[in-house]
Amino acid sequence: CQAQEQTLSQVKDSHESAMNVTEDTVSTRLGASNRVCLYFIIATLGALLVFALATIMVLVVQRTVADPAMEGIKKPIRTGNTFDDYSKILQSVPPKGAAAFMRVSRAVNSSKLSLVEKGVCENMHCKSQELVVKEQGTYLIFCHLNFHFPNCSKSPIDIKTELLVNNRVDKQSLSTFCAPETCQDKAFKTLFQVHLAHLKEQDQISVTLNHPQFLNDVSLPNENVLGVWR
Numbered sequence: 151c152q153a154q155e156q157t158l159s160q161v162k163d164s165h166e167s168a169m170n171v172t173e174d175t176v177s178t179r180l181g182a183s184n185r186v187c188l189y190f191i192i193a194t195l196g197a198l199l200v201f202a203l204a205t206i207m208v209l210v211v212q213r214t215v216a217d218p219a220m221e222g223i224k225k226p227i228r229t230g231n232t233f234d235d236y237s238k239i240l241q242s243v244p245p246k247g248a249a250a251f252m253r254v255s256r257a258v259n260s261s262k263l264s265l266v267e268k269g270v271c272e273n274m275h276c277k278s279q280e281l282v283v284k285e286q287g288t289y290l291i292f293c294h295l296n297f298h299f300p301n302c303s304k305s306p307i308d309i310k311t312e313l314l315v316n317n318r319v320d321k322q323s324l325s326t327f328c329a330p331e332t333c334q335d336k337a338f339k340t341l342f343q344v345h346l347a348h349l350k351e352q353d354q355i356s357v358t359l360n361h362p363q364f365l366n367d368v369s370l371p372n373e374n375v376l377g378v379w380r
Contacts, residue, residue: 248273248380250281254295254357255367255374261358262314263365265376274378280354281378290379291320291345293357298366299337302328310360313345315353321345338366 251270254263262279275282291313306329312322323343357376367374
């Protein structure tokens with residue numbers, strides 16, 4: 151009987167020891183799992199915080215940059231090199247050189263654009279509609295025009311730009327807008343034309359449009375220019 155009691159006592163002690171080991175092991179594993187979950191939650195919250203900050207910065211930048219579609223014709227749009235920037239550059243023309251950089255606008259009942267009294271006119275005559283050459287030489291003529299089509303329909307619109315020398319066409323370009331595949335409620339377009347010509351004294355330079363009513367001289371008044379460089 152004593153032997154049996156000793157055996158039972160040993161079995162009971164072994165069982166209690168095993169139970170203690172199991173509980174300690176389970177507690178340790180549960181603690182490690184909790185720490186992993188905690189680290190994962192912290193990492194996730196950190197990533198979400200970084201993403202939120204990046205989103206806020208993008209939204210702030212988008213609100214800062216001018217949006218032509220939102221501004222429309224409410225106020226002039228100023229982006230990149232503008233009329234004033236180029237005017238400052240051309241004011242340093244060499245003494246023997248010649249340059250003109252004049253803003254143009256629509257004329258009443260005329261396809262020829264008018265020159266606005268704002269810009270650079272060095273060693274040239276700048277009249278109401280023409281730039282007049284003072285000295286013979288080779289000149290670079292350029293014209294930059296912006297257009298606004300407020301009711302762009304499915305009917306295409308052909309815009310013809312002509313650079314004239316002494317009222318004769320020296321160079322012309324033809325562009326089609328508001329075609330069916332690019333039709334929108336409204337459209338903004340830009341045309342740039344460059345021409346190199348040998349001109350004589352008193353030669354007159356001007357520019358004409360077949361549809362001057364589409365010239366965008368409201369929201370982009372300073373970006374429509376006729377320029378000459380010798």
